[in-house]
Amino acid sequence: MTINTSRRGFLKGAAAAGAVLLVGARPDGALAVASSETTQFNPFVKIDADGTVTAIVKHFEKGQGPATGLPTLIAEEIGLRMDQIEYEFAPSNPQVYNNLLFGPFQGTGGSTAMANSWMQYRQAGAAAREMLIAAAAQNWGVDAAGITIEEGIVKAGNQSAPIADFVAAASQLDAPAEPRLKDPSEFRLIGNESVRRKDSAIKGNGQAMYAMDVHLANQMVTMIKRPESKGGIANGFDDSASKEIKGYISAAVLPNQAGVAVYAENTWAAIQARDALEVDWDMSGAETRHSDQIKAEIMAALDAEPAYNVNKAEVAAVAAAIDEADKVIEKTFYFPLLAHAPMEPLNCTIEQTAEGDIVLHDGAQMPTGPHMAYQQIFQLPPEKIHIKTMLAGGSFGRRATPDADYQVEAALAFVVTDRSRPVKLVWTREDDIRSGYYRPAFGHKVRVGLDADGNIVGWQHQVAGQSVIKGTPFESVLVHDGIDHSSIEGIADSPYAIPGMALGLTDTPKATTVLWWRSVGHTHTAYTMETMMDLVAEAAGRDPVEFRLAHLSDSSNADQIRKAAVLKLAAEKAGWGNAPAGRAQGIAVHKSFGSYAAEVVEVSGDPEDGIKIEKVTCAIDCGIAVNPDVVRAQMEGGVGYGIGHVMRDQITLTDGTVDQFNFPDYEPLRIGDIAAIDVHIVPSAEAPTGVGEPGTPPSAPALANAINALSGTHVAELPMAENGISFV
Structure with a gap:
């Protein structure tokens, strides 16, 4: 495996309302300065005016640990404890959050999360540290070489203050193009046996939000009636029996005829209505081998x-x-x-905003795939499509298909409605084992x-x-x-x-x-x-x-x-x-x-x-x-x-x-x-x-x-x- 460890430029910016220090890479890798959090240049590190540090994690969390590993790199370089850094998942933007080992593509897979982020996130943390130190040096009138940050406290001789005191000043400074990375002898978190996962507590107490947990106001649940064998197509259907199911709304053949979408008020009604649906299948092109x-x-x-x-x-x-x-x-x-058989079956939720934007809520392993597919399906520019990445209950490769299968399926089920109600696509485990990859x-x-x-x-x-x-x-x-x-x-x-x-x-x-x-x-x-x-x-x-x-x-x-x-x-x-x-x-x-x-x-x-x-x-x-x-x-x-x-x-x-x-x-x-x-x-x-x-x-x-x-x-x-x- 070739690991891209080339240095990249960094940027900083100040939010219009309240100082926010943003450190990250510009799409072309060059140094850039922004004056607003709304700039096109997105961060890897965000430090709010109150000193809250957030790692923007570009790899989604399906249990393998990037929501801990990437914050560790940033916390190490800045000089924080692990309880002093938060994380949130990056938006879909392959220009900024691409996997360096995949090319211009944002995604998690091939065991590359740490390999391609190692230098990138350390540099982001190191740049933030040097900017905070430079701001403190100006404020205190001392040499920056004598300033350190330890457990979130900026120190110089007898003087000390939390990093929050210097966020506003630091946000006005130029970011260093080549920040000094800590020597391994200085590591306190990297390689530390006592560092525990950032997401364990919320997963243990039920606060963790998986894609399956998304429940939007007025949403419909859709399940797809698929052919018994790959390659069958739906010509039509009879939903007479489905109409007898409480909670059943309607059904529609998908535009690609790969199945029939059944809409209901809840998952159980969707399962029952789908089971009752009679579909006219054309199986002439279906797989028949043993x-x-x-x-x-x-x-x-x-x-x-x-x-x-x-x-x-x-x-x-x-x-x-x-x-x-x-x-x-x-x-x-x-x-x-x-079969892959992840513990959380496939699912995602799609909605349209009042402005006409499309929002996908998904445990998105490869967000660039559905993002590109949605541009074609909805005939929208990329900036009108948003993917909110949620936690996922396993994948083992299943959530990263070349054709963005289930996300496209959700989009097709949504596009044939009047789009007034969000649509949540749910696969059962039987669906995935019998009709999956x-x-x-x-x-x-x-x-x-x-x-x-x-x-x-x-x-x-x-x-x-x-x-x-x-x-x-x-x-x-x-x-x-x-x-x-x-x-x-x-x-x-x-x-x-x-x-x-x-x-x-x-x-x-x-x-x-x-x-x-x-x-x-x-x-x-x-x-x-x-x-x-x-x-x-x-x-x-x-x-x-x-x-x-x-x-x-x-x-x-x-x-x-x-x-x-x-x-x-x-x-x-x-x-x-x-x-x-x-x-x-x-x-x-x-x-x-x-x-x-x-x-x-x-x-x-x-x-x-x-x-x-x-x-x-x-x-x-x-x-x-x-x-x-x-x-x-x-x-x-x-x-x-x-x-x-x-x-x-x-x-x-x-x-x-x-x-x-x-x-x-x-x-x-x-x-x-x-x-x-x-x-x-x-x-x-x-x-x-x-x-x-x-x-x-x-x-x-x-x-x-x-x-x-x-x-x-x-x-x-x-x-x-x-x-x-x-x-x-």
Whole structure:
């Protein structure tokens, strides 16, 4: 991952009524001065006349921690306690609040929130600090070099005052173009184990406002009647039975005919009225395949010549080296479709103001998407569209679709009304599991050859599956030479030094709407790479840790050094090789989103009577751990998400219709499924990298390797519960 740490200019401004210090970046990155809070230049830091400091958070909060992490950076640089800084979510404005790693696009994803904000928010805080100090120096007639800010108090010798005393004067000063950033030796908050999340209290006491909590005056609730299979379109409907439901208002075919919007006074009435609605569907263009057909297509592609030679290898030479090897290890893997299943189902609320502006209330993961879509739907300029970002109860990628699916659905349901009443779109969990977006199905076929000394002489790796990026607006930017890198990430860029690697890729037809899922391609590439490393180590008669380290031995390669270090830490903390009697351990290590994660899973029992996951030991190198408490929580969540899905989850199709409907048959991880998770953070001076996703990729292969070590059963097709493994 390339991290943009270029310095950007800053601005300051004073509100017309009452002094307000605003510090932030101008769209072109240059220094600018504004005289009013209403200026087009928006801040990252806002300090009111009473000294209240607010961080303007450009990444939305779905549980991963930016509402704590970004304020931490600002509080550190200014010199505040964490209880002295507030936060609010930034408005939709990609010119100012763009994700520096996404280009001119405002959004949260790819574990980039801290990585792209690290320098930007520190500089904003540092600029605010220097302006307050300069104002104090003028007021007190002292040298600014002798002034500090500690816990919100400006100090110089015997003089001290709260920062509120200097906001008015500071707002009239020019912002420093290159403010001094604190040295890590000065950090009091960054890396502090005692710093806790800013949003924990409100989530615990019910004050937190999620998108689902929005209830506007006179609003209608709409739910969409969708076809059983993707691709069906609505020709018309009969709402005779729906009219008998108390609270039912009306129904309308969406302009794109993708479904019928049912309007009611409340959610329950909308559910009942939708169930009673009879729709005339045209299913001639709908998906009709079964899961076994989809799997067969993928397996056939693995046996054929790949469409793309990803690393331009001499395939024939690699195959010949493997054929002539002393030992050949060969495995074929299959990964089914998976749902995201966030705890808060999809929803958003849309209204039109008296001035004709459109306002969307949403847990907006990628606000630029719906903002652009709404310009077309409502034929309005961007400044007439406003997105109020709310908290979201999870996402795992689901709230960030290339086509802004549910936000567009809400707009279409709203545009066909007279717009006099706000419309709240609500999806049930059944809607999302049966009609949503899915982690694509993938297959891998791997052949590895070893010489007489147990050294790899060739590694032939075929990948086939459904591209996430092709066919989307991102294809022109993210697909190169026909290759969707997200399909082979974790293999093509693996830090392992593997001789004779040949990597091929073939895209197969999409069975339904596919989407990035927590850790994207790493969710299947890590499983394949790390279970194969174990199988090859076993064939070579070598310890799995030692074998991996032998392929991470280049002391000049930073990737290998960091991956080896995190592997050693996890093994050490787990007591590798010293599992209690009746237990076995499995290990996996993987780099994703700029971070390195290694995990050891310890299990007991047996596949027939039930495997018990006794403990997971995780080591993570994510650069500087800004908030260690948040990092540990994200690792724990990532471990649980990865393990929970490979244990028993899959999405299957019958005649193109999804078979699963809710948690009874798409069962999430239960709290008792893993007895303990122990997380260790590698101390680092490197710039921060991702933590939202890197905990997921190594978790499943570590579990698979532990089961293999315990029973000799290697699971190559998922989920495990459908392929010979039971759990207790």
